[in-house]
Amino acid sequence: xxxxxxxEEFRKExxxxxxxxxKTMPEDYVYVVEDMKIIGLAxxxxxxxxxxxxxxxxxxxxxxxxxxxxxGTELMGEIIGMAxxxxxxxxxxxxxxxxxxxxxxxxxxxxxxxxxxxxxxWLSE
Ligand SMILES: CC(C)(COP(=O)(O)OP(=O)(O)OC[C@H]1O[C@@H](n2cnc3c(N)ncnc32)[C@H](O)[C@@H]1OP(=O)(O)O)[C@@H](O)C(=O)NCCC(=O)NCCS
Numbered sequence: 001x002x003x004x005x006x007x008e009e010f011r012k013e014x015x016x017x018x019x020x021x022x023k024t025m026p027e028d029y030v031y032v033v034e035d036m037k038i039i040g041l042a043x044x045x046x047x048x049x050x051x052x053x054x055x056x057x058x059x060x061x062x063x064x065x066x067x068x069x070x071x072g073t074e075l076m077g078e079i080i081g082m083a084x085x086x087x088x089x090x091x092x093x094x095x096x097x098x099x100x101x102x103x104x105x106x107x108x109x110x111x112x113x114x115x116x117x118x119x120x121x122w123l124s125e
Pocket of ligand 1: 058059060061062063066067068069070071072073074093094095099100101102104105108
């Protein structure tokens with residue numbers, strides 16, 4: 001199976017009823033593999049502002065059956081490697097305050113709380 005197909009399969013499985021096919025692959029993504037199968041992925045954007053070049057993590061997911069086995073740590077290691085290669089100034093991610101596992105993972109990598117409020121306007125509503 002091609003990476004694109006595997007990537008889509010993974011998304012479909014993870015997103016269940018919220019799944020919507022995407023027409024093109026995201027520009028940047030990183031994944032972790034076990035036995036030739038994608039078991040975790042991250043979608044990434046590089047964003048330039050007036051003050052910095054940031055790598056923004058949009059999605060960061062490890063398959064349920066494979067959590068707590070170090071794959072999230074491996075995926076983050078890949079992202080940090082990519083950030084260094086792309087010479088970005090920082091890595092940013094937004095997470096729910098209640099997401100203890102993700103918070104523990106980011107803290108382990110010394111991400112700092114920016115104490116921001118995060119808003120979103122869905123145009124379809
Ligand atoms: C968050 C997530 C990616 C972590 O992936 P993972 O493969 O389980 O992570 P790891 O096994 O590498 O564990 C990383 C760290 O997370 C913490 N952690 C993992 N499971 C935990 C749990 N059940 N409770 C508390 N902390 C936990 C630990 O600090 C661990 O590091 P350590 O083992 O060195 O102490 C995974 O739970 C997931 O896909 N969640 C759903 C999607 C999501 O919420 N994504 C993040 C939002 S962007």
